[in-house]
Amino acid sequence: MARRLIVIGGVAAGLSAAGRARRLDSQLQVTVFERTGYCSYTACGLPYFVSRVIGDHRDLVMRSPEELAGEGVEVHVRHEVTEIDPLRRTLSVRDLDSGRDRTVDYDELLIATGAAPIAPIPGIALDGCFTVRTIEDALAIDRWIESEQPARGVIVGGGYIGLEMAEALRARGVATTILEREADILALVDPQIAALVVTELRRNAVEVITEASVEEIEGDGRVRAVRTADRVIGAEIVIMGIGVRPETELARAAGLALGPLGGVRVDPGMRTGVDGIWAAGDCVETRHLLHDEPTYIPLGTTANKQGRVAGANIGGLAEEFGGVAGTSVLKVCALEVARTGLTLRQARAARLDAAAITIEHKSRAVYYPGWEPITVTLLAERGSGRLLGGQLAGREGVAKRVDVIAAALHAGATVEDLAGFDLSYAPPFAPVWDPLLLAARQAERAL
16 A cells, blocks of 8 residues: 655645655655645745735745645645654644544654744733734734734844844834844844844834843733833834744654754654654754754755655655754845854854954945945854854845855865855956955954
């Protein structure tokens, strides 16, 4: 009889695994259960739907259940898996529309339940308070702005989603304040880059308040204000952006091992250690390339790659996921911000003897019109010169350059190696001495 693969979660990791396993084994019966009303969508595009850069939420959906069915992958949206029985190899599944429960058998099971927003603040159930993880979330925010016309909004948390949603609210005419608990916003970059982000936000009339721990969201059935230890800020809309955690309740209840950071523990082949059960995406921990310890970096790029590895192994190949450097890029109004590898704080926490340098240079040849300043921070290990990470901020050319640093990290390059890279040059795109080359030369001198 044909094997049956069940996938819990129909977004990045889940559908990458389902599609690849099915392509490798055309007899494999593949069924995907997705709790929301949409599958195969890009959560990274949600702020751009709220801002109206993307006009139709359906443009965020890559493939419909009908299209996936044509590829041999059966997808059931609005179906929630409520229990896993590893001994019997069965699942309990609830149809969220009808309320009916049923039991489903599996031969192979992939858990791709993703991440859940962290929202431990009193008042989050008030009307007008939102998280941003699903298309339904984005639709609810859009409807609220359209119907309620909020004059003032508060973003709780100064991470990636918080900054993107601040820009989205400003684009919709909402006066916006970001409240960040820590001393700096955007914890995944070091303070000198974070300061540039704050300047850009304030230039676009976004108020940024750091060291502001939110105690309660106040209201009378709907949001009216956000209270911190020393102030009350009026708000008619609140976006929670204080981060996510691995969604592991199903895995934990089924007896799967969790790692030190709370994600499902998997080997490089995405096996959980329980026969027939695999896991991938934002619900798992993975290995960091720079210090070889467990890390939790929930990114769509990582989830898709992990799903592809899981699908390959379910389909009969032998592949491994090599780990992550945490490469990401962010648009904050007109500013591009990117990072890869370790920040100085992370390097020190990993007990690495690291040095960091920061330079500012020009994005194009100085005589070519339109050049913009670009700031580059590089980190390297003292003694060995091994490149440990990089961060950039500027109005152009940032994404191009962070990928160069990421490639260097994957290759185990030193700053001396990077200083000798044969990078592209033409006046409209870069000066003859690219900012990365100059930063690498300065890093060499600092070691």
